[in-house]
Amino acid sequence: MRIVIVGAGEVGFHIARRLALESKDVVVIDRDPEALSRVSESLDVQVVNGSGCSPLVLAEAGVEGAEILLAVMNNDESNLVSCLVADSLSPSMKKLARIRDADYDTYHGVFRDRAPHIDTIVNPEIEVVKTIVRLMTMPGAVDVGEFADGRVKFVGVYLDESSRLAGLRLSELSAKIGKQCPLIAAVVRDEELTIPRGQDKLMPNDLVYFISEESNLHDALAVFGKHPEPLHRVLIVGGGRIGLRLALHLEKMSIQVKIIEKDHDRCVELAERLNKALVLDGDGSDQGLLNEENIRDMDIVVTLTGDEETNILASLLAKRIGARRTITRMNKFSYFPLMTMIGLELAVSPRLSVINSILQHTRRGKVLSMMSIKGEQAEVMEAVALKSSSLVNKPLKDISFPQGVLITGIIHEGEVTIPSGNSIIRPDDRIIVFARRQAVAKIEKILAVELKYF
Amino acid sequence: MRWRYVLRTVGILVLFLGLTMLAPLLFGIYYWDQSVVPISISMGIAVVAGFLLFGIFRGAKVEAIGQREGMAIVAIGWTVIGLFGALPFYLDNSFPTFIDAFFESVSGFTTTGSSVLSEIEAVPQGLLFWRSLIQWLGGMGIIVLSIAILPFLGVGGMQLFNAEVPSPVPDKLKPRIKDTAIILWKVYALITLLQTVLLIIGGMGLYDALCHAFTTMPTGGFSTKNTSIAHYDSAYFDIVIIIFMLLAGINFSLHYQLLRGKTLIFWRDSECRVFLGAVVVLIIVVSLNIYGPVYETIGESLRFGAFQVVSIITTTGYVTADYGTWPALSQIVLLLCMFLGASAGSTGGGIKWLRIMLCFKFCYRELFSIVHPRAIKNVKISGKPVPTAVMKNVVGFVLLYMGLFAVSTVLLACTGVDLVTSVGAVAATLGNIGPGLGLVGPVNNFAEIPYLGKWLLIWCMLLGRLEIYTVIILLVPEFWRK
Structure with missing residues (x-):
């Protein structure tokens, strides 16, 4: 199946890599020849140089025969236009777009039903x-x-x-x-x-x-020896879009929030939008400020600035001064293996979450949600067991699964069971499947016998 | 460098080569000639050696192989394949020494078509079929064939493809390299089949028709006859072969597009247009030049002139006339053709027209910018600007090509070969043409070249087939550093 990816940034690159490894036909479009040469040199995909919003370029990339279009360029407007143009070229194609601006939050449904017909809008910040x-x-x-x-x-x-x-x-x-x-x-x-x-x-x-x-x-x-800890006070370093969203969310949970932001004008804006949270104008890596604001008493410090090196340093500093836990925002995947080594176990990545939610929608069969396990070595998917699938109506122990596949949950009429060898999957049950990367393509085939792209 | 992975893949290729020996073996059994024993032994050796290499290094991690490994696999793979491909020749008595057998084998795989045989017809049929088959395999690329049909070549397929089919402006026909490789081989096989049928219609036997189609489409030039195509002395065969040599000299992605219904594609593609135009002009020049001194009628001049120009410019190397006796102008034009070569993306060799066009346009731009110092002007091909990186690659290629030609000519002369022969032999092997000039001209062969000279020419053939960079990179010390 042919998948067109518009935008060869970090997200576009990694989705292309994952899909190419699964032997799908991938075409990547980008304006920047350098970003493209990075893609074409290391991945087995086709590249097209040009604007992803141009009908000529989209046609050259073969949208007419494609099943899915993923618009993951850097700005929301380009992604919208790209989907709009693609929609007029190939109306039946499934379209996904990354849209980050919070103003669009309530309009996801509108865009699905009307003009650009974007089947799924992914917002990494919400995720x-x-x-x-x-x-x-x-x-x-x-x-x-x-x-x-x-x-x-x-x-x-x-x-x-x-x-x-x-x-x-x-x-x-x-x-x-x-x-x-x-x-x-x-x-x-x-x-x-x-x-x-x-x-x-x-x-x-x-x-x-x-x-x-x-x-x-x-x-x-x-x-596993993990007991609930009180959660009353949270410090957020970095008041960007994610910081603001998180602060708003925590306010609703009646958690005390302090938010540190370097840019004065942004602080003013944050203070306008937030009611209870304390907005501090300063640098998250400033030890004096952290001490002054009693970082020792913080339950969690979340570092969310746009710069990952700053985030790592701020988290390390907060830990050293006495914060109990830290959550660090990361973008570069190459840093992930280092995290445990330097003692920062908790890391979140907007890019990784957008990749996960997009991949979920490119799976054949009725896959409802999906998660990648550390280092992309395995995937967990929730899917509907179709009537025609070879999984249904026999005990699990009689089914020959590909190596590296484990059924970890069956949801039958709303009842969740953790299966044993004698459990039986009924048609239209939802199942939760754990699969190593090598087995993903095989389990996909088993799940999608009906050739249905949902 | 991931040596285990490199050796594992070379093992697969050798194993695969061993299996392809089944085809000549069947012909050998059918004709029940002396080739049965040498081919069976070679097949056994190749299969066992391939299995051993693959078995020992089976566990090599496939992930994350880079351009370096790709180039190493292709360069080493081709040399090793040349060695194993020489086994049937060596084990039979047709070739006096191993170096002769190796020369013939590499000449086959690289689609050069330079031979050390003088009595070709004395060689057993099975062996002659092998000689044609290796050209066919080498033409579109044995590694590309492996990518198309072997599932376990795996992730590195793309790097291998780029190293074996280097092109200044690579075009992938399909998103996945495997599908691209399959399409190229299908088109290649289809045209070969068509030519076989046309040759049979003209009265050639199945065996000879197959052998000649197998050596026309890769622009190889090995014939099963002592006097090459001149043996048949038939205008029909000449015309059929001219047409198919030209087809082989055209970018194969254009054939694919033609088959998909784009009828005017040969005209629309600027490289193809220039290539075909140049062929017509050169044919006219040569035919007028030989009309009178060599041939008495304009028809004959055209027939032999066209055949020789097309045969050399597409780097095939079939012979219908001894151009060594033609006037100097014709000989110089043919020598020039050896350098020009065919289109990028074809099975032909030489510098290739796309690069030549780019160089001319580049030079023109330089001159243009002297007149208009402030003008911004791109080098364009088919209306699209050519990236600077591609331009650098092309200029570097042409410089290396000419430089290697000069150095190799001097080295060959050092072994005691005369001037014209040295120039001709190096031009003919570096461009993968076949017959050269002088003592290695169209009616002679390469048997007289001294021992060291043969090694040099083997090296030239590999350089030419893999378009220089893939082979010469092995000589760069940085390539081997960890």
């Missing part, structure tokens, strides 16, 4: 704020995905040295805990992802991914 809030409210979690409308969570936690689970085999877990133990889907050790079996041991410093229903989540986290 990032959601992720930050999830990480804040879940003690110890470094990676959280939501499925079944938030009722099932897929959570990654680091196992502490002192954890009572460290050193245990998986098969011994229930005996030790004394009750139903959460289903462990994956373990990341030394940057290698494995799907553990009963004989495998859990080690300290492992990153353990488990799946849990929302109602049991706190019990499950307690099993």
Whole structure:
């Protein structure tokens, strides 16, 4: 299937990379020949040089035969125009656009039903704020995905040295805990992802991914030695669009917010938009200011400036002075592996979240939501089991799954179950599938037997 | 450099080469000649060696191979394939020494068509078929073929493709390199089939028709006859072969577009237009020049003049007349043709017309800017500006080409070869043409070139086929540094 990506920035590049690895026909359009040569030199995709809003360029890229158009240029207006032009060239094509301005928030539905017919609008800022809030409210979690409308969570936690689970085999877990133990889907050790079996041991410093229903989540986290911490005071460094969104959200949760922003005019604007939050005009890496504002008493420090080096330094500084937890905004993917090394476990990336939400919509079959596991080694997807799929109406143990695939949840008529070998998937059940990257294309095929692009 | 990955891939290629030996083996069995034993042994050796290499380095990580590995695989792969391809020749007694067999094999894979054989018809049929088949495989590229049909060449396919099919302005026909490779090979096979049928209609046997189609389409030039195409002395064959040599000399993506219904594409594409126009002009010059001193009728002059000009400019190297006895002007025009070559994206060699056009336009722009110092003017091809990086690459290529030609000529003369022969032999091998001038002219062969000279020419053939950069980069010390 042919996918046209407009914009060869960081997001466009990484989506193209992921899709090309899955052997899809990808065409990338960009005005900048240098950005394009980076794409064409390292990826097996076709590139077209020109404006993504030009009908000639879009036609040259073959939108007429394409199934999906992804508009991920830097500005909202270009993305809208690109979708509009593409819509007139090829009305049946599915279109996705990244639109960041908050003014558009309430109009996503309008754009879907009327003129540009953009099937999905992705706003990385909304996604990032959601992720930050999830990480804040879940003690110890470094990676959280939501499925079944938030009722099932897929959570990654680091196992502490002192954890009572460290050193245990998986098969011994229930005996030790004394009750139903959460289903462990994956373990990341030394940057290698494995799907553990009963004989495998859990080690300290492992990153353990488990799946849990929302109602049991706190019990499950307690099993891993993570207990709820009070959340009253939050310091936000950087008052950009994400900072403002987060502050507004936290205000609604009656959490005390302080927000530090360097630019004076922006501070004035923030003060106008925010009612309870304290807006501070200053530098987030200024030790004096941080001390003055009692950073020791902060439950969480979130660094959200546009510059990731500043964010990393501000987070490190806040940790050193005494903040209990920090969440750092990152853009460069190359920095992610460094994060645990320097002690900043919690990182969010608007780009990664936009990539995740876009990839979810490029999947064949009825995929409802999707999450990438650290370092893109695996994916978790929630999908509808179609009648014609080979998955339905037989016990799981009788189905031959491709290697590296695990069914981690079945949602039947609103009931969530964590499956065992005898569980049976019924048609139109929703299932939550964990798949290693190598198996993604295969599981996609199994899910999409009906050749339906939803 | 990821050596394990490089060796693993070379292993796959050798294994693949071994399997292709099945085709000549079948012909050998059909004719039941002496080639059965040498081909079977070679096939065994290649398959086992390929399996061993692949088996030992099977676990090599496939991810993230770069341009460097791509170039190393192609340059080393081609040399190794040349060695294994020489085995059937060496094990048969037709070739006195291994270097002769190696020369013939590399000449085949690089679609040069320079031979060390004087008695071609004495060679067993199976072996002659192998000699034609390797040209066919080398023409569109054995690595491109592997990308098209072998699933496990994997992620590095694109780097390999770019290293084997270098083009100043690469055009991908499809988003994925595998699909592009499949299309190129399908078009290539289709045209080859068409030519085979036309040759059979003209009265050639299936075996000879297949062998000649296999050496026309890659612009190779190996014939199964001692006197090449002159053996048939038939105007029909001459015309059919002229047409197919020209087709082989045209960018294959244009053939693809033609098959998709764009009928005027040959005229619309500026390179193709210039190439075909130049061919017509050169044919007229040569035919007028040989009309009178060599041939008595204008018809004959045109027939032989056109065949030789097309054969040399497309870098095929078939012969219907001994141009060594033609007037000096014709010989110089033919020598010039050796440098010009065919179109970019074709199976032909030489400098190629796209580069020549770009160089001319570049020079013109330089002169233009002397007259109008403040003018902003782009070098354009088909109405599109050419990026500076491409321009640099092209100028660098032409300089390297001429430089290597000069150095190799001097080195060849050092081994005791005379002036005209040195110039002709190097031009003919660097451009992948086949017959040169003087002692390696159209009615002679390369057997008399001294031992060291043959190594030099093998190197020239590889340089020419892989368009210089891929091979010469191996000599750059920086390439090997960690």
